[in-house]
Amino acid sequence: MSQWIEVVELDKIPVLGSRLVKTREQNIAVFRGSDDQVYAIRDACPHKGGPLSQGIMHGTTVTCPLHNWKIDLTSGHALAPDEGCSNVFAVKVEGGKVYLQL
Amino acid sequence: MLKENLVLIGNGMAGVRTLEELLKLAPDQYNITVFGEEPYGNYNRIMLSPVLASEKTIEQIMLNDESWYTDNGITLHKGKKVEEINRARREVIASDGTVAHYDRLIIATGSVPFMLPIPGVDKAGVIGFRDIKDVDTMLEASSKYKHAVVIGGGLLGLEAANGLMKQGMQVSVVHLLDTLMERQLDKPAAQMLQKSLEARGMKFLMQASTAELLGDGRVTGVRFKDGSVVEADLVVMAVGIKPNIALGKAAGLYCERGIVVNDTMQTITDPKIYAIGECVQHRGTAYGLVAPLFEQAKVAANHLAKYGIARYQGTVTSTKLKVTGIELFSAGDFIGNDKTEDIVFKDAASGTYKKIVLEGNQIKGAVLYGDTVDGSWYFQMMKDGTDVSAFRDSLLFGQHHLGDSGHNPETRVASLPDSAEICGCNGVCKGDIVKAITEKKLFTLDEVRAHTKASASCGSCTGLVESLLAHTVGGDYSATPKTKPLCKCTEHTHDDIRAGILQHSLKTMPAVREFFDWKTPDGCPACRNALNYYLLCAYPTEYQDDPQSRYINERAHGNIQKDGTYSVVPRMFGGMCTSDQLRAIADVADKYQVPTMKVTGGQRIDMFGIQKEQLPAMWKDLSTAGFVSGHAYGKAMRTVKTCVGSEWCRFGTQDSTGLGVKLEELTWGSWMPHKFKLAVSGCPRNCAEATIKDIGVVCVDSGYELHIGGNGGIKVRVTDLLCKVATEAEVLEYTGAFCQFYREDAHYLERTAPWVERVGLAKIKAAVVDDAAQRQALHARFLISQQPAQIDPWKARANGAEALEFTPITLAQ
Numbered sequence: 028m029s030q031w032i033e034v035v036e037l038d039k040i041p042v043l044g045s046r047l048v049k050t051r052e053q054n055i056a057v058f059r060g061s062d063d064q065v066y067a068i069r070d071a072c073p074h075k076g077g078p079l080s081q082g083i084m085h086g087t088t089v090t091c092p093l094h095n096w097k098i099d100l101t102s103g104h105a106l107a108p109d110e111g112c113s114n115v116f117a118v119k120v121e122g123g124k125v126y127l128q129l
Numbered sequence: 130m131l132k133e134n135l136v137l138i139g140n141g142m143a144g145v146r147t148l149e150e151l152l153k154l155a156p157d158q159y160n161i162t163v164f165g166e167e168p169y170g171n172y173n174r175i176m177l178s179p180v181l182a183s184e185k186t187i188e189q190i191m192l193n194d195e196s197w198y199t200d201n202g203i204t205l206h207k208g209k210k211v212e213e214i215n216r217a218r219r220e221v222i223a224s225d226g227t228v229a230h231y232d233r234l235i236i237a238t239g240s241v242p243f244m245l246p247i248p249g250v251d252k253a254g255v256i257g258f259r260d261i262k263d264v265d266t267m268l269e270a271s272s273k274y275k276h277a278v279v280i281g282g283g284l285l286g287l288e289a290a291n292g293l294m295k296q297g298m299q300v301s302v303v304h305l306l307d308t309l310m311e312r313q314l315d316k317p318a319a320q321m322l323q324k325s326l327e328a329r330g331m332k333f334l335m336q337a338s339t340a341e342l343l344g345d346g347r348v349t350g351v352r353f354k355d356g357s358v359v360e361a362d363l364v365v366m367a368v369g370i371k372p373n374i375a376l377g378k379a380a381g382l383y384c385e386r387g388i389v390v391n392d393t394m395q396t397i398t399d400p401k402i403y404a405i406g407e408c409v410q411h412r413g414t415a416y417g418l419v420a421p422l423f424e425q426a427k428v429a430a431n432h433l434a435k436y437g438i439a440r441y442q443g444t445v446t447s448t449k450l451k452v453t454g455i456e457l458f459s460a461g462d463f464i465g466n467d468k469t470e471d472i473v474f475k476d477a478a479s480g481t482y483k484k485i486v487l488e489g490n491q492i493k494g495a496v497l498y499g500d501t502v503d504g505s506w507y508f509q510m511m512k513d514g515t516d517v518s519a520f521r522d523s524l525l526f527g528q529h530h531l532g533d534s535g536h537n538p539e540t541r542v543a544s545l546p547d548s549a550e551i552c553g554c555n556g557v558c559k560g561d562i563v564k565a566i567t568e569k570k571l572f573t574l575d576e577v578r579a580h581t582k583a584s585a586s587c588g589s590c591t592g593l594v595e596s597l598l599a600h601t602v603g604g605d606y607s608a609t610p611k612t613k614p615l616c617k618c619t620e621h622t623h624d625d626i627r628a629g630i631l632q633h634s635l636k637t638m639p640a641v642r643e644f645f646d647w648k649t650p651d652g653c654p655a656c657r658n659a660l661n662y663y664l665l666c667a668y669p670t671e672y673q674d675d676p677q678s679r680y681i682n683e684r685a686h687g688n689i690q691k692d693g694t695y696s697v698v699p700r701m702f703g704g705m706c707t708s709d710q711l712r713a714i715a716d717v718a719d720k721y722q723v724p725t726m727k728v729t730g731g732q733r734i735d736m737f738g739i740q741k742e743q744l745p746a747m748w749k750d751l752s753t754a755g756f757v758s759g760h761a762y763g764k765a766m767r768t769v770k771t772c773v774g775s776e777w778c779r780f781g782t783q784d785s786t787g788l789g790v791k792l793e794e795l796t797w798g799s800w801m802p803h804k805f806k807l808a809v810s811g812c813p814r815n816c817a818e819a820t821i822k823d824i825g826v827v828c829v830d831s832g833y834e835l836h837i838g839g840n841g842g843i844k845v846r847v848t849d850l851l852c853k854v855a856t857e858a859e860v861l862e863y864t865g866a867f868c869q870f871y872r873e874d875a876h877y878l879e880r881t882a883p884w885v886e887r888v889g890l891a892k893i894k895a896a897v898v899d900d901a902a903q904r905q906a907l908h909a910r911f912l913i914s915q916q917p918a919q920i921d922p923w924k925a926r927a928n929g930a931e932a933l934e935f936t937p938i939t940l941a942q
Contacts, residue, residue, distance in 0.1 A: 035938050043651055043677040047937040057938075061651050078693040081681040083654040090654045092681040092689055095585070108579050129940075 031119070031126040037063065038123070045089075047080040050129065055116060056080030057125060058100055060087060065125055066100035067118040073098070073111025132160050133232035135433065136221055138211045138376065140165025142174055143406025143422040144237030145193055150430030152201055154648075158434060161203045162229045164221065167260055168208040170194045173570075173602075174260070175419050178285075181264050181292030192570050214380035216399060233401055233433060236377055236388060240370035240407035240417065245280065249342030255364045258289045267363065271296035274362030278302075278351050280339055282309040284448060286367030287322075290331055293365070301332040301359055303339060303351065305368075313448045313459040317475060318482050318498040325455060325480065334359070372408045372415050387415040392440040394429040403429050411441060418446045423572075431620070438620050438646055447508045458504035461494030461511050462486055469493055474525045483525050490518040502542075503527035505592075505599060516889035519849070542596040551593050554586035562594060566601045574598065616655035621645050623659070623876040630667050638664065638675065652678075659877035662764070665800055666872050669914035676931065682762035684934060686922050687744055690737065695744060697736045698761035699751050700797060703771045703789030703809075704732030713754035721747050731768030731806060733759055745935050749927035757921040760798065764878070766805045766868070769793040770818070774811030774828070783828035785811035788857055792826070795861055796868060798918040799911075802875040802884075805868070820848045823871075823881040824864055829853075833860050837867060837893070838885035846882040849890050852898045866897045866904040869911035 040046050040059040047070060048055040054070035056079045066087065070080045077093030087100050097106040103115040117128035135151075137144045140163050148161060165171075171193040179185040198205040209223040214234070221229050242257025244250050254270065256263050270277070271293060279290040282304030290300045302309075308319035323333060334353075342364060343350040352358045372387035382398045383389050387410030389397050394409070396402045406422045409415065416422065421444035431439035447460035465471055465486040474483040481499035485492055485507060492511040497504050506527070510517065517524055545551075547560030565571060565580045574595055578585040584594040614620050621629075626645060635641045638660050642652060652660065657678035664672045676684045687695030699714060714734055718726060725737040739747060748758075760767055769792045772778070774785030789809040796807065808819035809826040819825025821841035825848050827834040832855040836848030851867070854860055870893065875884040885893065896903050926935065 032940060034940065039933060041677055041933065046933065048940060049937050050940045054937075075691070078689075081685070081689060081693070083657065083677070083680070085651045085653045085657065086649060093691065095654075 029128050031128050034125045034127045036123055037065070037120050037125055040065070040125070043084045045080045045082075045084065047078075048127065054078070054080070055127065056089075057118065057127070058084050058089060060084070063120070065118050065120055067116040067127055068098065068100055068103055069114040069116075071113060072096055073105055073113050074109070079113070132158065134230055135159035135161045135233050135235070136229050136231040137161065137163045137235045137237060138214075138221060139235075139237035139239055139406070139408075140167065140169075140171055140205070140207065141237060141239050141406065142171065142192070142419060143239070143426055144235055145171040146423055146426035147235060147237070147403075147405055147429045147433075148201075148203070149193075150427050151433050154430060154434035154436065156201075159233070161201075162231075163198065163203055163205050164209055164211045164223055164227075164229075165205065165207045166210045167262070169261060170197070170205075170207070172261070176602075177258070177261070177264055178288035178292055180261075181267060181289065182295040183292075187261060189567065211376060214376060214402075216380055216402075219401070231401075233403065235429065235433075236382075236396075236402060236404040236408060237406045238373040238376055238408045241373045242366055243369040243371050244366050245339060245368060247339060247341055249344070249348065250366075252342055252344055252348040253346055254344075254348040254362060255342060255366065257366050258285055259370075263365075267293060267365065268296065270363040271298050275299055276301075276360045277363040277365065278359060278361040279365045279367055280351075281367035281369070282306075282333070282335075283367060283369070284310060284313060286365070287326070289365050289367055291326075291329075293363070294329065294331055298363070299330075299332070301334055301361075302326075303334045303337050303353075305336065305338060307336050309333075313463075313496075314457070314498075315463055315484060315496050318457070318459075318484070318496045321477070321480060321482055321498050322455065322457060370407065370417055372410065374408055377404065377408065384410075386410050392428075392442065393432045393437070394425055394441060395432070403433070405429050412443055414443060416444065416446065418448065420444060420446060436620075436646070436648070445508075445512050447504065456497070456499055456501040458497040458501040459495065460504070460508045461492070463494035463496040465494070472521075472525055485524060487517070487521075490516050490521065492517060502596070505596065513887070515887070516891050519890045542593055542600055551597065552581075552583040552586070552590045555582040557581050557583040559597065562597050563601050566598060571598070572602060615659060616653055618642075618647050618649045618652050618656050619645055626660070627663055627667075627873075630663055636664065636668055636671060637673075638678065654680075662800060662802065662877050666914070669917060676934070680764075683764070685741060685744065686748075686758055686762060686926065687739065687741075688762045692738075693741075694737070695739045695741055696761070697739055697744070697747060697751075698729065698733045698759035699756035700759040700793075701733055701756075702793045702797070703769050703786050705771075705786055705790060710754070710756070713751070713756070717747060717750050717754070720750065729761065729768075730770075731761075732770050733761065733768060735761070742935055742937060745927050745932075748923035752921065752924045752927050756923075757797070758923040763800065764803050765801050766796045766799040766807075768806055769796075770806070770808040770822070772809075772811050772816035774809075778811055780814060781811035781828070782830045783811060783833065785809040785817065785826075785828055788826065788828075788833075788860060789817075791857065791861060792864060795865060795915075798921075799868060799872070799915060800918060801868070801872055802877050803880045805871075805881070807864075821845060822848065824867060826860055831855070833857075835860065835863055835867075838881045838890075840880060840882035842880075844882075849885060851890075851894065862904065862908050863897060865911040866907035867893070869907040869914070870896050872911075872914070873907075 045056045045058040048057055055067050056070040058066045070078050072079055072091040074096045077091040079089050081092040082089040088097050090097050096109050103113045105111040119126050173190040173192050176190040211221050211223050213222045219231050242259050256266050277293045277298040277300045279286045280303045282302050290302050294300045308316050309323055338354040340354045341352045342348050348364050350358050351361050374384045374388050377388040378384045382396045388404040388408055389410050390404050391397055394403050394405050396404050405425045424444050425441050428439040428441040469486050469488045472485045484496045486494040491514050495507045545559050549559045551559050562581050562583050569580055571577050584591045615623050635644055641660055661675050661678035681689050723736040727735045729735050769789040771786045771789035775781035775783055805823045807824045808817040808822040810817040810819040811828050819827050820836050821839040825836040834853050835851045837851045839848035840846040
């Protein structure tokens with residue numbers, strides 16, 4: 028059953044940056060946009076599994092640190108002309124805290 | 130908000146290119162309607178010559194088929210000629226009565242062939258060379274008739290003549306002057322061209338003035354002013370084009386030769402109306418080549434999208450003749466005058482001719498015949514105003530000879546097989562690139578990069594890819610503009626932005642983006658990192674570094690590896706070490722179970738496979754043992770490599786290791802536009818390989834030679850000699866000054882080698898060597914910038930700085 032899990036305080040994620048969240052099953056990158064919108068995506072680029080949490084965020088996109096693929100954080104899709112997709116997770120901010128649906 | 134209506138008259142390359150650029154910037158701003166006289170979508174008019182020569186088909190030269198218009202919500206009225214523009218009612222009216230209302234209008238009616246006003250010009254079989262219909266007429270005539278006469282020995286005329294000859298006709302070219310293509314070629318090149326075309330069977334009637342076209346109904350011959358007559362079943366007029374301004378003129382727009390426009394491509398009469406392409410006159414010039422049209426399209430689109438920051442300032446054009454087997458290139462002022470000098474190479478036997486016109490050591494023009502691979506290199510230097518004095522004696526041998534440094538390489542792409550690998554990083558072959566260019570109809574380097582990944586990584590094959598692009602789509606491909614914007618977020622160049630940061634005291638990234646009217650709120654990885662560096666360089670003691678605007682390697686102070694682990698390289702000044710230091714590194718390696726260790730090319734020890742969260746603890750241990758960060762991960766000063774020098778070596782002339790340590794103590798930690806390496810060799814045997822470093826010191830008995838701008842990476846480049854000095858103190862001062870000049874002048878991610886080639890050695894010598902006051906000022910600024918830079922980032926992080934970066938969040942689930 029999926030449930031909302033408290034992850035971290037919003038201000039512990041740098042603006043236009045990310046934090047790496049490790050669960051038992053997988054690594055998830057949680058990003059914070061310049062408008063304080065939060066996004067969560069599996070920490071693996073669809074190209075060669077690069078850790079997206081280490082990439083540079085701009086707008087709602089992250090550029091993979093390994094080979095510069097650009098991944099849309101809202102959908103998990105690679106931006107054209109690259110093709111591929113990584114899982115995204117539902118995420119919300121309440122009372123200054125970030126919750127992830129797992 | 131209600132969408133405004135945008136109407137385009139003219140479904141040709143210039144107009145549709147404007148729409149494409151506009152859709153990129155503001156896809157939803159306008160309802161767009163297009164009127165095109167021809168019954169087709171948009172096609173690549175410059176490729177009509179290959180179609181005529183049966184080297185390409187019409188399908189291959191279509192740029193936008195009808196589905197493109199539908200997909201972008203554009204209404205296309207094809208085969209409808211616009212008869213009238215009613216400016217008062219803001220309407221255009223087509224021949225079939227179709228009326229379209231506009232809020233903004235683009236006139237891109239192109240040009241019409243100039244037909245000589247002589248008797249018989251209206252006979253059947255007399256045509257210009259402008260559109261698909263003309264090509265069809267020529268192909269049809271070639272199947273029924275034998276004799277063709279092309280009037281006009283210019284670019285278009287010769288391409289038409291070549292095509293007709295390929296179709297089996299006997300072709301005579303009539304030219305008024307005594308040399309062909311006089312607007313593009315000087316006399317020797319024109320003569321070589323004529324000879325080679327004659328060898329293919331083309332006939333020439335030079336200095337011949339056409340008087341009359343003979344025949345009843347269909348043309349049968351051409352009579353000249355001297356009374357002579359030649360047989361002709363087909364006459365192609367290619368004596369020139371004239372801007373098609375009839376519609377604009379009738380609408381009351383001010384016209385001279387073309388419709389007169391300002392720098393934002395608006396007609397000077399009516400700012401709601403833009404004009405673009407061959408129908409236009411801008412600053413007195415009407416262009417007939419495609420590169421300027423594309424630049425104009427960009428500017429008009431920018432204005433239509435209400436950015437309003439682009440200006441069209443005219444285009445320097447170059448020409449290539451699209452006749453298979455004949456290589457010909459010309460650009461600029463290739464004739465010269467009494468202030469210019471020529472460098473000429475001519476080998477009639479091999480069919481090669483090269484002429485470069487110089488004025489004050491800058492290229493003003495060039496003509497190449499037979500061997501044109503260096504055309505785009507000369508052209509780029511001509512546009513950049515590069516000072517060529519440093520390699521003037523080998524200029525004619527081309528860039529290949531010069532030993533280029535990875536940017537703008539030029540090779541014989543045309544002769545490469547399809548299987549030749551062009552992009553070594555991404556494994557892209559010539560065949561893949563050519564296929565993508567032709568199938569996806571790519572015109573620009575960026576498009577080729579996006580679709581094939583060629584030149585998208587290290588960029589060293591950029592020149593090759595550009596050459597392929599030029600070769601595949603013809604000489605008029607959309608060349609990289611002479612002023613390259615910093616990135617897609619802005620129209621402004623690196624230099625503009627660096628100057629603006631200083632002049633207007635812009636001290637934060639948002640301030641820069643606001644001042645220069647950035648298109649994206651947060652920028653992109655390219656501009657964020659560049660701006661972060663530029664601000665840090667301009668305000669070293671004030672600027673607050675933004676970790677989110679650095680590559681992960683610089684943020685994590687280690688090199689990310691393919692599995693997401695990091696590598697750690699402690700600094701060993703000058704490559705020197707003690708047994709205690711080595712033991713300390715060994716202890717750290719044991720403690721953290723380092724799986725792989727290696728000695729680097731820069732004489733350091735590299736430890737691989739470190740988890741990110743372990744880095745601060747490891748740094749703490751290294752820091753305790755006296756090590757600081759080696760910056761092996763940064764766009765920064767990396768290493769000073771040394772050979773052993775006079776302390777031990779029987780050939781050593783100076784203390785190269787001691788000097789190496791001093792140089793590294795001076796420069797370590799400095800953030801640079803790109804990675805930066807030094808070396809000190811103790812004698813001219815040069816065991817430290819100093820002459821392929823950004824700064825190489827070669828010790829000699831009487832002092833120290835300072836070499837700069839070398840590169841041992843993608844493309845090997847040997848350094849240039851900057852100067853020779855007598856003392857170690859001078860070496861240190863010149864080094865600091867050179868570093869600072871590079872830091873303040875180069876573009877972000879530009880290594881010293883391409884930078885030296887771009888700005889010229891003379892400029893660097895003037896600042897660092899010739900002017901003692903400037904050298905001291907540069908050196909002083911370098912020292913100021915080093916104060917904050919030499920706070921060891923490893924120690925700071927070991928003590929808790931940036932802790933979040935290194936701490937993952939672990940969930941129980």
